[in-house]
Amino acid sequence: MSTIELTPPKKGINGTIEVPGDKSISHRAVIFSGLAEGTSKISNFLTGEDCMRTVQAFRQMGVTIEQNDDELIVHGKGIRSLSEPVAPINFGNSGTTARLMSGVLAGLPLFSTAFGDESLSKRPMDRVVVPLRDMGAKISGRKNGGLLPLSFDGSRLKGTTHELQVRSAQVKSSLLLAGMLAEGETKVIEAGTTRNHTEMLMPQYGIDLEVDGRMITIKGEQQPKAADLRVPGDISSAAFFIVGAAITPGSKLTIRNVGLNVTRNGIVQVMKLMGANITTTVHTHIGDEPVGDIHVESSTLNAISIEGDMIPNVIDEIPILALAATQAEGTTEIKDAKELRFKETDRIKAVAENLRKLGVKVEEREDGLQIKGRASLSGGTLQSFGDHRIGMMGAIASLISENVISIQDKECINISYPSFFNDLNKVLL
Numbered sequence: 347m348s349t350i351e352l353t354p355p356k357k358g359i360n361g362t363i364e365v366p367g368d369k370s371i372s373h374r375a376v377i378f379s380g381l382a383e384g385t386s387k388i389s390n391f392l393t394g395e396d397c398m399r400t401v402q403a404f405r406q407m408g409v410t411i412e413q414n415d416d417e418l419i420v421h422g423k424g425i426r427s428l429s430e431p432v433a434p435i436n437f438g439n440s441g442t443t444a445r446l447m448s449g450v451l452a453g454l455p456l457f458s459t460a461f462g463d464e465s466l467s468k469r470p471m472d473r474v475v476v477p478l479r480d481m482g483a484k485i486s487g488r489k490n491g492g493l494l495p496l497s498f499d500g501s502r503l504k505g506t507t508h509e510l511q512v513r514s515a516q517v518k519s520s521l522l523l524a525g526m527l528a529e530g531e532t533k534v535i536e537a538g539t540t541r542n543h544t545e546m547l548m549p550q551y552g553i554d555l556e557v558d559g560r561m562i563t564i565k566g567e568q569q570p571k572a573a574d575l576r577v578p579g580d581i582s583s584a585a586f587f588i589v590g591a592a593i594t595p596g597s598k599l600t601i602r603n604v605g606l607n608v609t610r611n612g613i614v615q616v617m618k619l620m621g622a623n624i625t626t627t628v629h630t631h632i633g634d635e636p637v638g639d640i641h642v643e644s645s646t647l648n649a650i651s652i653e654g655d656m657i658p659n660v661i662d663e664i665p666i667l668a669l670a671a672t673q674a675e676g677t678t679e680i681k682d683a684k685e686l687r688f689k690e691t692d693r694i695k696a697v698a699e700n701l702r703k704l705g706v707k708v709e710e711r712e713d714g715l716q717i718k719g720r721a722s723l724s725g726g727t728l729q730s731f732g733d734h735r736i737g738m739m740g741a742i743a744s745l746i747s748e749n750v751i752s753i754q755d756k757e758c759i760n761i762s763y764p765s766f767f768n769d770l771n772k773v774l775l
């Protein structure tokens with residue numbers, strides 16, 4: 347674990363960058379390619395630690411996956427040819443791997459066990475285990491399957507209708523994957539819109555499903571077919587540079603080839619509501635996913651209330667939005683975001699603690715934060731709490747701080763954005 351010291355640059359961030367491939371889409375692309383029959387090519391794959399956990403899970407089931415930089419060649423042999431993993435699968439720090447792979451492992455005729463790191467071992471798994479058991483899944487684990495490690499005595503599942511209580515794309519995707527392997531039809535009725543990459547990608551891999559508002563219906567016993575895919579840039583990674591450019595005077599920044607899916611572009615909408623100077627230009631589609639450029643220039647910001655339906659669309663962007671709020675005129679309210687307490691760390695607590703260390707007036711609420719704006723940020727040592735998004739928030743704070751900011755355990759940033767500091771240095775030149 348090492349610490350990085352970041353000296354305030356005393357100037358804006360300028361130029362053009364590209365961020366790495368989308369984390370959510372990269373996980374899903376490996377899962378569909380690993381289950382598929384035939385050879386799939388995935389380019390601009392995110393090689394961050396989380397997505398490599400999903401790759402490793404398929405390697406342990408006998409799938410050959412070649413990697414050349416950010417290109418993966420996945421030699422799928424079909425669902426029936428997957429082999430039983432002889433060793434436990436390590437999901438590492440990755441909630442997406444844990445939830446999505448639970449749906450897969452529960453529905454394959456194999457025995458498997460899986461565990462995670464200290465953070466993931468505290469995150470709730472009952473949100474997938476309970477509905478998977480309703481489909482007939484045989485899963486056991488700590489706290490009656492509420493926590494990792496879990497073991498899956500894979501069996502033929504029965505298609506079921508699920509009315510989701512949690513607003514979570516991971517739960518939805520886990521059940522759609524289980525439904526694809528099950529006998530009969532599965533319906534997933536969402537509590538509200540969440541990122542829809544699974545639904546968008548499935549048809550590209552030849553999987554039939556029907557989306558009717560909040561209800562998704564999938565037929566069982568489907569064998570995915572191989573496909574070639576280019577992963578768009580990750581808007582959740584771009585978010586750090588969007589906010590960095592918006593709050594640092596003298597900035598003009600273009601971020602190229604970012605996924606602009608409407609279930610993910612909340613960061614752009616929210617920053618615009620705060621008065622940020624942002625334009626987006628969609629120039630292509632990858633499958634149904636819109637991809638384009640984001641241009642941001644620094645401007646004054648005003649406080650708003652971020653709540654309700656806005657939250658799922660910015661769920662991973664709240665830490666960096668909280669930093670934006672410190673520079674806005676007025677007091678920003680973040681509500682309905684209790685889910686943040688179940689991420690890599692308790693992100694409500696971590697954000698409040700780090701902003702307070704920098705001299706910001708912050709109130710912590712059960713489901714959010716109240717942040718007083720127009721704060722001048724001192725320097726100091728910030729903990730990342732082993733959470734990549736908290737670490738990157740601290741690094742972006744250093745663009746406008748009065749003194750050096752040190753970030754402890756900077757390595758955790760490799761979970762979603764291994765080239766983060768390289769990209770930051772490029773725009774500081």
Ligand SMILES: O=C(O)C1=C[C@@H](OP(=O)(O)O)[C@@H](O)[C@H](O)C1
Pocket residue numbers: 369370371442513514515516517519541661662685
């Ligand atoms: O489905 C996905 O790829 C993700 C969904 C979100 O989690 P929840 O579904 O738990 O909200 C998000 O926080 C995570 O980073 C990725």
Ligand SMILES: C=C(OP(=O)(O)O)C(=O)O
Pocket residue numbers: 369396439440441442443662689690735762
């Ligand atoms: C919450 C996140 O990821 P996961 O749930 O996959 O660990 C994230 O990337 O911010």
